[in-house]
Amino acid sequence: MPKYQFHAMNEEAAAAISTWIYPTPYTMYSMDDSEDTLEELMNGEYFYAETADNPCIGFVCMGGSARVPGGYVSGIYDNEAYIDIGLGLEPTRTGQGNGTEFVTESLEFIRRTYGHTNFRLVVASWNERAMKVYQQVGFIKGKEFASSVRGQEINFTVMHYSSSFLI
Template identity: 40%
Template sequence: MILEQGRGYQIRLMDEPAAREIVNWRYEPPYTLYNMLDAADAAEDIEELLDGSYFSVAAAEGALIGFFCYGQNAQVGEGIESGLYLDGTALDIGLGLRPDLTGQGHGLAFLLAGMKFAEQTYDAKRFRLSVAAFNLRAVSLYKKAGFVLLHSFVHQHGESEMEFLLMETPDIAARL
């Protein structure tokens, strides 16, 4: 069942074949952070992708090109622990574009399609996202889409630390 169609995209509730394909996507350095976990953890990743907060995105001809998630799964651990997501004024959005499509100018149309879908599906009036600070390509895209920087925080994962930026859009009414 297609939940939204526009801009040449079909956005559907994530199904198992799409989830299995996504966990096998591999991003090149420095974007390896976005790779799903190793094969040993694939079942866990697939289970999360199928929890009802993830949506697959296919091009008009049917090829899987990305995904969106909304709500808590789009949040980052230390941001949650720091209470950065508690105000309830924005819908958290997460996204992933198929690795071979990144850096080619597809991002803005893709992101805007996910935001439009969430406006219609969740009655979202404002969006918030968390992005790794090193990912200047994504930060630039989010600024073009109207996101502004709210906070930064450090996420601890095992032995490594990474800075994340918390960005948010103004209310939809303010953007009109």
């Protein structure tokens, strides 16, 4: 039985997620509780995850919402064989061994619901903790590119996952 249950984003979950603040050095992943953030979370590309003891423990997004603007210039989004995904766990749940199971169940949710088997995500290149989790699940590091986030230039690493990698 899966630990996480995924649902289409609703206003209550979006309001909770929009207040998430991550500690240093992960502050670039923090939300700002703005109307724009709430609108994005409600754009139809986000799903929230709940557990038996937490009604909103994480989220997964797909498509354009998962893309980093600098990747368009770098051409990383040209290969349409992959679906772009983004993931987030509630800040107090990060760094505690929850990542591998959350990512695995997120991929399974998307696979079951939409039939996708090839995934692409982008992670800050300095975020070794997240990259380690993604690699444990089966993602492979790819190209790097730079993009501006809140006025700061950040290097990102593209990671790919395909069920064909597992054969």
